[in-house]
Amino acid sequence: MHVNNELVARLIQRNITPAIHYFEQTKDSSRLEHQINFCVQQIIVCLNSDTVATIKALLQYLIAKSQHSSEHSGWRKAFELFNDKYKV
Numbered sequence: 001m002h003v004n005n006e007l008v009a010r011l012i013q014r015n016i017t018p019a020i021h022y023f024e025q026t027k028d029s030s031r032l033e034h035q036i037n038f039c040v041q042q043i044i045v046c047l048n049s050d051t052v053a054t055i056k057a058l059l060q061y062l063i064a065k066s067q068h069s070s071e072h073s074g075w076r077k078a079f080e081l082f083n084d085k086y087k088v
Helices: 006-025 032-048 050-063 072-085
Strands: none
Touching: 006 032, 032 072, 050 072
């Protein structure tokens, strides 16, 4: 899979830089958090479904790895939320 680093950099700069300036002026991080989430969604869409499949496989691995730990239900929920939002 080829990643267009220039496109990713433009998306990050266009979406996050204004939010950083807002945060510096107000110390309110809610807009910055929203813009980071929005930017990640844009990058995932731009890259392609292989990225989503890779993240999905990683989450499945973390579910299996955490089977006997207190984090297991959290990883299962994360996978469920991710899978609902990003279908492959």
